[in-house]
Amino acid sequence: MADLPFPFLRENVPLAPFTTWRIGGPARYLAEPPAESLPALLAWACAGGLPVWILGRGSNVLIDDAGLPGLVILTRNIWQEIRREGDFIVAGAGVSLPRLSKAAAAEGFSGYEFYIGIPGTVGGAVFMNAGFGPGDPRDTRALLEDVELVRPCEEAVRVAAANLHLTYRRSVLQEPSGPFAGAVITGARFRLAQPGDAAAIRGETRKHLADRKRKQPLTRPTAGSVFRASDGVPAAVHIDRAGLKGFRIGDACVSPKHANWIENLGSASAADVRALIRHVEDAVQTTFGVTLEPEVREMGGCARRE
Ligand SMILES: Cc1cc2nc3c(=O)[nH]c(=O)nc-3n(C[C@H](O)[C@H](O)[C@H](O)COP(=O)(O)OP(=O)(O)OC[C@H]3O[C@@H](n4cnc5c(N)ncnc54)[C@H](O)[C@@H]3O)c2cc1C
Structure with a gap:
């Protein structure tokens, strides 16, 4: 094996443990770089013609069973600073x-x-403008001031939140030919705008956790909501009405508890999940004439959206 050019680079690393679905083959290269080494790492990947993927906690991705034949930058263990700076x-x-x-x-x-x-x-x-459903003001856009990001072959820049065009589960960062295609976010500033009473904040936080426990299948590996809402109607409504709760392909199963979630019952493969996603799309299209669009990002293989 040739020497690797960076101490934070590893070869042939299984990715399933880094996803909440516990699915996905190996990364050819996996890096956990300090921020200052990011430009050199991206330049190395670019020079070698390696595609680059960025993986946070892998809670909204479906990684192909064959893995990712390039460089994966894994951020869950790096870029961990958090501090107050004035109103941010x-x-x-x-x-x-x-x-x-x-x-x-x-x-x-x-x-x-x-x-x-x-x-x-x-x-x-x-990247995903994480938050509540369409029309609900509680999302990342409501809190974000700006981000720091690095584009291939460029210096780090700060970009105002307004320029990221955050809407329901979308940002300009997702556009393959957009101005920030391939950008790696290294940090963000969030506004501290609403002073709150400590007890009220604790109460609201507890309520969120309790609601999730009641409505969501949290005891099995999942990736949260699989499809975006369409025309303001939650995808779960269509999937439930199509009678798909509990429908299973291999070990991938439409959650009996929440129709827009797919559970990994044990050894589901990406192929199982992908086949189930396509089955749900077809059934909802045929039954209601509604086109569902995945929120989950597919990575590798014949991915439609990375
Ligand atoms: C139990 C559960 C509950 C969930 N509940 C919600 C919810 O209430 N609301 C909601 O919106 N989502 C929810 N999700 C989905 C998911 O947690 C969010 O979309 C989350 O923001 C994804 O973050 P991540 O770090 O896991 O991203 P990943 O899944 O690792 O990546 C998602 C996308 O973001 C890109 N990305 C990640 N980090 C960077 C970076 N530093 N720079 C550039 N691109 C990057 C990746 O390349 C990928 O395209 C849930 C998921 C689970 C499993």
Whole structure:
């Protein structure tokens, strides 16, 4: 095996343990770089013609069974700084959302309670505009001031939240030909705008966790909601009405508890999940004429959306 050019680079690393679905083959290269080494790492990948993927806590991705034949930058263990700076919380992109929620609460600010049950990172939350459903003001857009990101072959820049065009589960970062295609978010600044009473914040946080426990299948590996709502109607409504709760392909199963979630019953493969996603799309299209669009990001293989 040739020597690797960076100490933080590993070869042939299984990715399933880094996803909440526990699914996915190996990364050819996996890196956990300090922020200052990111430009050199991206330049190395570019020079070698390696595709690059960014993985936060893997809570909204479906990674192909064959793995990813390039470089995966894994942020869950790096870029972990979090501090108050005046009216802002500055957080590294690898900081988990529950940690951000607790940090805002500790500073006496409300508005961050909903992050407590979302098992992603700051980077993933910005990329996906994580939050509640369509039309609900509780999302990342409502809190974000700006981000720091690095594009291949460029210096790090700070970008105002307004320029990321965050809407329901979308951002300009997702556009393959957009101005930020391939950008790696390394950190973000969040506004501390709503002072809150400590007991009220604690109560709201507990309520979020209890609601999730009641409505969501939290005891099995999942990736949260699989499809976006269409025309303001939650995808779960269509899937439930199509009679698909409990429908199974291999070990991938439409959750009997929440129709928009797919559970891994044990040894589901990406192929099982992908086949189930396509089955649900077809059934809902045929029954109601509604086109469902996945929220989950497919990575590798014949992925439609990375
Ligand atoms: C139990 C459960 C509950 C959930 N509840 C919610 C919810 O209430 N609301 C909600 O919106 N989502 C929810 N999700 C989905 C998911 O947690 C969010 O979308 C989260 O923001 C994804 O963050 P991540 O770090 O896991 O991103 P990943 O899944 O690792 O990646 C998602 C996308 O973001 C990109 N990305 C990640 N980090 C970076 C970075 N630093 N720079 C550039 N791109 C990056 C990836 O390349 C990928 O395209 C839930 C998931 C689970 C499993």
